Amino acid sequence: MRPLELYLHIPFCVQKCKYCDFLSAPAPAGERREYVESLCRQIRKYHELAKAYHVVSIFIGGGTPSLLESCQMERIAEAVRETFVLEEDVEFTIEANPGTLTMEKLETYRKLGVNRLSLGLQSADNDELKRLGRIHTYEDFLESFRLARQAGFGNINVDLMSGIPGQTLTGFEHTLKTVAELGPEHISAYGLIIEEGTPFYEMYGEKGRERAQHAGELPDEETERKMYHRTREILEGYGFLRYEISNYAKPGFSCRHNLGYWDRTEYLGIGTGAASLIGHERWNQGEEKITLSMQDEMEEYMFLGLRKMEGVSRRRFRVLFGCEMETVYGQVLENMQKKNLLECAGDFVRLTEFGIDVSNYVMSEFLL
Structure with a gap:
């Protein structure tokens, strides 16, 4: 049996962030229920393919997977376990946003075997969070982090972002130090990318209609370069090792799922727009397969x-x-x-x- 990584996409969020070009959008409760039922049926359709593999990692991403009710997450996990053979030490990650987590949800995740939580913070500055269009405050994040520890999560990732409109080098350094002092096991630190089709593209993109009125709001190239270097310097000072261009972990806590992507381990993506690499074929859900040369x-x-x-x-x-x-x-x-x-x-x-x-x-x- 060959190793397989499993990715499940949950395309729902409370509201779309201004920089986000991921396949996600707000949706009513009924639509979310229908999607979960459809996702479970799709998972079970892979029972034949599953016979050749053992799953080494599961990643439920989005969107905001923590928007789902506990019973919906239970149904997804049940479909996975009925269909696939899981490694005894499978890495099982769920992405979550502050403001959508409860102790009841976290306890359900633990019961289902989830052993890694990825929290989307982005910044410890509430003004910066507002500019990004995030639904939460830093205080909301602190409460989610506290609840996750209380629920028994010993492997937590925190997502951070540099290059935010209005962000200074000093402000970014403060975010890095503030989060590092909380002691998460993993930090992902990405630079803001202005993607076409997003509100930020209209405000800051080369052809954005509102670009002139927002001139000077983004950190300049030299400041962004300094932010990148300070990320490594500060996080290494707190015991984090950079194992990938944008990812830092305490020893033994590198994300196995992400490492599998970079090593081209076979992976199966299920859900709207999810990507797969099986054998020599690559495809996105709902699209034709491409045979790689x-x-x-x-x-x-x-x-x-x-x-x-x-x-x-x-x-x-x-x-x-x-x-x-x-x-x-x-x-x-x-x-x-x-x-x-x-x-x-x-x-x-x-x-x-x-x-x-x-x-x-x-x-x-x-x-x-």
Whole structure:
């Protein structure tokens, strides 16, 4: 039986955040009930495929999965356990937003085997949260964090964001230190990306209709660069290790589900818009399957694997593709090392500190 990661998408939220381009939207209770029933039927349809796999991680994301009632989450977990063989130590994560959690929900999650909680904070500054369109305050987050600990969660991730409109370097440093002092096991720290189709795109995007009136609200490029570097410096001071470009964990608490994505472990996404990679085929729910060529898979191995601080393994490349990494990428590797963007560490090729700063450029060089 091969390892499989399972992703379940819950496309509902209380309100759409101004920066969000994820597949999510508010919906009435009846629509949420119908979706859960449909999701459970979809899960059970994979009973034949499931025979070839054992599930090593489950991630229920969204949207805001914690919007669902406890009984709805129970039905989803029941469908999963009836259909798939789960590893005894399966990592089981649920995303949750402050303001939607109760002790009753948290106790249900624990009963269902959920052992990792991901809380979407973004900022410890209430003004910044308002600018993002978040439904909660920092005080709401503190209460959710306290309840999660009380319910027995010993593996909690907190999502943070830099580059928020009106955010200063000092303000971001305060958020990092404030959250780190709470002692979560994992922190994901992402820079704000202005996505087309969002309210923020109209306000800050290159072709946004309101751009002129919001000029100067976003931190400039140099401030964003400093925020990125201070993230590592501050979190490492609190005992967090950066194991991926935007992810930090206490020893032993790296997110196994995310590592599986970057290592190209097979994964099955179920629910509206969820993505899957099974064998050599990739697809989004409701769309046609795409068969990946060896070239596609080599590219993905390199630009996904280079997100990890350990980098990509030459030995594994040889096992997967039957040739040496240098045979395919020799010139690129040589050029990137000359520019001090990549370095070799035994079997691994990884980004340098300078390479991390321009990682998008480095990874684009591995497209064949």
